Amino acid sequence: MENATTIEKLIEKAEDYSKTTFELCKYNAVYKSADIFSSLAVKVIISLVIVLFSLLVNIGLSLWLGELIGHTYYGFFIIALLYLAIALLLYIFRYEWIKKPISNFIINRLVKK
Numbered sequence: 001m002e003n004a005t006t007i008e009k010l011i012e013k014a015e016d017y018s019k020t021t022f023e024l025c026k027y028n029a030v031y032k033s034a035d036i037f038s039s040l041a042v043k044v045i046i047s048l049v050i051v052l053f054s055l056l057v058n059i060g061l062s063l064w065l066g067e068l069i070g071h072t073y074y075g076f077f078i079i080a081l082l083y084l085a086i087a088l089l090l091y092i093f094r095y096e097w098i099k100k101p102i103s104n105f106i107i108n109r110l111v112k113k
Contacts, residue, residue, distance in 0.1 A: 036109045039109065
């Protein structure tokens with residue numbers, strides 16, 4: 001009789017431990033997800049501001065180059081070719097410059113204690 005109550009208590013404690021461990025894992029996953037998404041949101045917002053700044057600088061540079069050359073649209077063609085070259089470089093080195101750093105960022109955030 002006394003042995004049965006000890007086993008019941010042990011089973012009860014094991015259930016409590018497993019529930020607590022599950023809750024801890026759940027909260028840890030929520031914390032890490034929130035950390036990753038908030039960090040990515042900050043990076044996206046900063047990138048958006050940089051893109052808008054670059055857009056305005058590129059329009060100004062295109063107009064200025066076009067004025068120097070004699071035809072405004074030539075400046076836009078030159079800037080477009082510059083972006084084509086950048087796009088080709090990004091495509092060629094996409095794994096080293098884009099995929100690896102983003103993967104490493106996410107992995108580091110997930111593994112961080």
